[in-house]
Amino acid sequence: AQTVTQSQPEMSVQEAETVTLSCTYDTSENNYYLFWYKQPPSRQMILVIRQEAYKQQNATENRFSVNFQKAAKSFSLKISDSQLGDTAMYFCALYLRSGGGADGLTFGKGTHLIIQP
């Protein structure tokens, strides 16, 4: 079975700083997607960024970018120019194409990111 590991339960940085959240995963499949979801206090799960495993280019979305290292099975999220509104739980998640959705998303345990004013 696949696993996703987030080794940082909590991180705190000052506003405007850059922060990197770590994620490692394990799967024997080659065809998969990786995601970072944000969960603010409202509880809503919000997609931050996605990466398709067959694409070598790292995904970027405005201030958010990933460092995808397929051989190392690493998928870190970098937030540049952090803002107070970035304070939230961040979850790394894996989706296997071969499963046809049967496994859904496999989530890490999350990193609580706090942006200090």
Added chain:
Amino acid sequence: NAGVTQTPKFQVLKTGQSMTLQCAQDMNHNSMYWYRQDPGMGLRLIYYSASEGTTDKGEVPNGYNVSRLNKREFSLRLESAAPSQTSVYFCASSEDRVYTEAFFGQGTRLTVV
């Protein structure tokens, strides 16, 4: 756009009571999911439905039943609630033929006393 709608948002049950969590999506997605979120555990899959009339167990199905009533609706039932089922429950949907992301409802915070 409503997206994925869950009801209720909050619920308190006594041990042994039953209840059904409702979920509906308006994105014409084939796949729907129920997850539970516990502190320090991330989200874990309870049940999955690939299409109307089909359901499959996920990682933590014990104590739950589901019904895929039609393409839009996927309900989760607790027949005899236990304190261990105190959690936040999320419904999600996705289009697996061309997968882009899973869309989540706003969650139901359930407390069993």
